[in-house]
Amino acid sequence: QVQLVESGGGLVQAGGSLRLSCAAxxxxxxxxxxxxxxxxxxxxxxxxxxxxxSGGTTDYADSVKGRFTISRDNAKNTxxxxxxxxxxxxxxxxxxxxTSKVTMRTVTRYDYWGQGTQVTVSS
Numbered sequence: 001q002v003q004l005v006e007s008g009g010g011l012v013q014a015g016g017s018l019r020l021s022c023a024a025x026x027x028x029x030x031x032x033x034x035x036x037x038x039x040x041x042x043x044x045x046x047x048x049x050x051x052x053x054s055g056g057t058t059d060y061a062d063s064v065k066g067r068f069t070i071s072r073d074n075a076k077n078t079x080x081x082x083x084x085x086x087x088x089x090x091x092x093x094x095x096x097x098x099t100s101k102v103t104m105r106t107v108t109r110y111d112y113w114g115q116g117t118q119v120t121v122s123s
Contacts, residue, residue: 002026002112004096009117012086016121020081022096022114030054033099034072034079035110038092038119045095049081050104059104063089086121094119 008020020036035050049070051058058070069082079096094117097110 002098004098004112004114006094006096006114006117009094009119011120011122014087014121014123016086017082017084018086018119020083020094020096020117020119022079022081024077024079024096024098027098027112029077029098030074031100032111033101033104034070035097035099035104036070036079036081037095037097037107037110038090039095039116040092043092045107047105047107048094051079052104061105083119086119088121088123090119091121092119093117 003025005023033052036048037045038048039045047061049060051070051072055072067085072079096114098112099110101109103109
């Protein structure tokens with residue numbers, strides 16, 4: 001059974017930092033592109049960042065480029081999202097996802113999802 005478990009969310013002031021982690025089990029982790037998505041109340045789930053199997057290629061939404069960094073440790077079956085210079089607009093539930101398909105940004109092409117972790121940025 002595939003499990004993706006996010007951690008590291010919380011409440012932070014604007015300008016602060018958080019590091020999210022997503023521990024994967026039940027899948028051949030190094031064979032999957034990993035993504036982070038977020039969903040704010042009343043909004044659709046949106047792409048944040050993704051990293052390919054080897055970690056050699058990453059992609060970011062324009063809204064987080066230069067502030068967020070995605071990385072992965074295939075030996076630990078874990079993907080990370082370092083979030084710096086946080087803004088109130090970054091407030092959302094953040095989800096980790098895994099896909100075996102050739103995609104990075106498309107929500108519907110991800111195979112597995114975590115339960116999400118809340119990130120709240122106060123002004």
